[in-house]
Each structure stands twice: as C-alpha cells, then as structure tokens.
Amino acid sequence: MAIKTVNPETQRIKLERKERVILEAARAVFVEHGFDGARMQEIARRAGIGEGTIYSYYESKAELMLSVLQQFWDGLTLEAEGVMASVQAPDFFGGLRALAQYHLNTVILNSDFINLTFALRRNNSEVSVSRDHLRHYVAVFDRLFLRGQDRGELRADAILWQARDVFYGSLEYSARSIEMTMEAERSAREQGPVVEDMVALFRSHYGAVQTTEAGDHATVELLSSKLDQLSEKFDALAKRLS
C-alpha cells in the first residue's frame, strides 16, 4: 500500500533530530569543560551514539564547536531582538538601556563562549561563519542607532561603527572586569552603574545638540565673523567721530 511508503522527509527529519541531539550534548560538554577539556567520547556518550558517528556529521571537533557557537549566537540575536521588541518606551535611549542591560548580562553569563568565538578564529579557515553571526547580532544595535538618527535623537554626523565599537567594546570589557573583581573582592562594581553610564555617555557624545551652546564648528565661526564685521563697523564709526 502506498500509505506504507515512508514520507521522504522522515529520514531527513530523523537526521536533523540526531544532529540536534549531538549539538545539545556538545554544547553541554563544551560549557562544562571548555574547548580543550571537552572529550569527544563524552559528547558521544551523552548523545547516546558512537564516537565515530559524530564525524559523519561534523568534520572535526573545531567544526562541531563552530556549529555550537553558531547556534549560540543565533539564540542571542533572537533574544536581543525580543528584548528590543518588548521595550515600551520607543525612544532611542530607552532602547539603548534595555539592550545594554541585556548584553552585559549575557556577556557575563557566557564569557567563555564569547572568548572562544575569538580564540577559534586564528586556527580555523571557516572564519567567515562566526563573522556573519557576529554581524547579525550587532545589527540589532545598528537598527536602533539608525532609527535614533532618523528621529533626530542622535547627531546626524555620528558614525555608526564608531558608536557600535564603543557600545559593545565597553560592555564586553566591563563584563570581564566585573567578572574578575567579583571573584576576588566582592566589592562595588555592580552592573547598574555601567549601563547607566553607557546611556549617559551616548546622550552627551552622540545625542542631538539641544541648545546652540554645544554648536558645531560652523556656528562658532559664524559668530566670529559677525564679531569681526561689527568690530570693523565700530572702527569706521570711531574714525569718523575723531
């Protein structure tokens, strides 16, 4: 009977499910022991398959790690987009605060994965993969920033990638610092101030100028030339009077 004929999708689905199982086991082991500490044998055991089977799905341990990282970054991107969508206040700085909060938290929780993303870069030639995933992730910030510029909340001459570097770079570095000091001295250095300072920094450096006092070079020169003109008129008047 034709009904008995297995749907051609079935096998593919089964393979995909097994791939997911491998990926899940790999992720757990990598998180638990790091890249070098992870044993392929343990990954196979946790996935309930033979060690050799992994190699019919992934070329090498590094490629497996890369797939895990891929999945990881995709997850982050989705989460970040979710955070941005759920922000009530639709203004730039509100969005920035939410994104900064989310990112800082994420980076602290998954610092090992973040590091591995860059540590693996040199060895493997398939660099472009992780590069694309980074790009997708930071695109969340890019959209927020460009919308802020469109709305006039940000200076029109602000350069996107410089702002992006400041945003992600500072938060990443802060996360490392927090992690370090947290271990030793459980001192100050909370997350809150870091996020607030980031918002304040964007407000003062990239925020649109409210009054003329923060005017750009052009306005200053305009004033200067007007003063010069006035001074000349004054001199002319004084000469006539004398």
Added chain:
Amino acid sequence: MAIKTVNPETQRIKLERKERVILEAARAVFVEHGFDGARMQEIARRAGIGEGTIYSYYESKAELMLSVLQQFWDGLTLEAEGVMASVQAPDFFGGLRALAQYHLNTVILNSDFINLTFALRRNNSEVSVSRDHLRHYVAVFDRLFLRGQDRGELRADAILWQARDVFYGSLEYSARSIEMTMEAERSAREQGPVVEDMVALFRSHYGAVQTTEAGDHATVELLSSKLDQLSEKFDALAKRLS
C-alpha cells in the same frame, strides 16, 4: 686557587640565560603558529636544547605560554609608559591621544596574544598572574586619568574604572573590527578616526564642563577675547563722547 672558584652567580646567570633563550624561542613559535599549533619539539629545536629540558624549567606548555604572556605584557607596559613620557604636551587629551594611538596599534599587531590572555584564563588556575599584568598595564591609563582630574581637565565626579572600560574596551573592539574588515574589504575604517573619536568622546563626556561643550577651547577663547577688545573700544568711545 681561589680565583678559579666560580662565582656562585655564574650558574644562576647561566640558568637565567637559558631560560631567556627558551622564552624567546617559545614566543617566536607561539606567534608563528598560535598556542595549539605550536610544537614543543620545535621550541626545543629553536632553543637548541632537548625537548625534556623545557619541562625542567616549565611545568607544562600552558605555563610556558603564561610566562611568554607575562613577558609580553611587561613589555607593553614599559612601552606605554615610554610613550606617555615622550609626549610633549602635558595635557590630558594630548596624552590620551598618544596612548590611544599606541594601544590601538599594539592591539592590532598582537591580537592573537591578547586573545590568548583571556582564552587561557579558564583552563589554568594561575589566573592571578595574568590578572596582575593586566592591572599594571591599565595603570598607565589610570595615572593619566587621575592627573587629568587633579588638574581640573576632567569632571571630578567621573568614575575611573568606567572610563577605563570605555577606553580599553572600545579600542580593543575597534581593533578586532578593523582587523576583520581589513581582510575582506580594504574599505574605510582607518585607525586615525577611531583615535580622534575616542579623544572627542572623552572630551564631551568626561571633560570638565566649559562654557561651551563642543567647539574647542581655542575658538571659544578667541571669541571671548574679541568680545573683550570690542568692549574696550566701546568704553573708550563712550568716554570720549561723554
């Protein structure tokens, strides 16, 4: 004869020299092939010694790498201090520009070493070592910043470690971005603008509030002096007319 008696320092000096030779060879091989790609055999060959000898100086490959990193960061710290000492203009923003330029350049040239510093953290228990060396390195910035605050060039309520995170974090992230885009598209994204933007950012966010925020000091003073001159002329004329 007593003269023949070897100075007790001799052996220690010889050992130290050999240690330096090993470190030098190791550094070269690590730079050339990365941590995983480096072969202990090759390091031994380049140092002109047997492979086993390395292990009477260093416990493991990781510890050897750690020593190389230590030497590396110490070198950076010295260089950074040298750069700061050789800056003619003793003002904060001049110093910041020089330090940013140096750091960005350094991070681009030695990105693999920088990454390894953080990648090794998780595995080895001797974390504190590299942490101290990082601390020494960033202390160069700390001194500059505190002096700037003392002189009133910077806001008194600015928080040191937040500024530090922004400075080093942004530059490190920029370096990675530059490196990435450089490989693919040899597009814009030069180093110059990054450094200048960093200085401008510090001026607007951490700089002491002047009468005007933007516009550099010189232009503002120019306007001020012109107004003063005009005022004097006016007074003179008024006195003559009365």
Added chain:
DNA sequence: CGGTATTTTCGAGTCAAGCTCAATAAAGGA
C-alpha cells in the same frame, strides 16, 4: 517477503603531541 544496494553506525586501531623518567653528562666539592 526476499534479496540486493545504499546509507549509517560503530569502536578498535592509528597517529600525533604533550609529557615522564631512567640513563647519561656536567658541574661542584673534597
């Protein structure tokens, strides 16, 4: 269902590299 072709799984074996250790050489001291 039976037989055959194809695909998938497997784990024992290979290989490479970090590391050990017993033997050897060098240095120091009397």
Added chain:
DNA sequence: TCCTTTATTGAGCTTGACTCGAAAATACCG
C-alpha cells in the same frame, strides 16, 4: 681523582582526536 649533586636528554608512555573496514540499519525493487 672520586663521589655527590644537579642538569640534560630522547626514547617511550599516555591521551585524545580522528580513520576505516566491517556490521547493522534502511531503502529500493521484483
């Protein structure tokens, strides 16, 4: 010169990523 101590060595040990031939599972056809 002989003995003690220290330094050096490289042949193996160990471990872990990866291979491969065989076997099990699956698909295909009459």
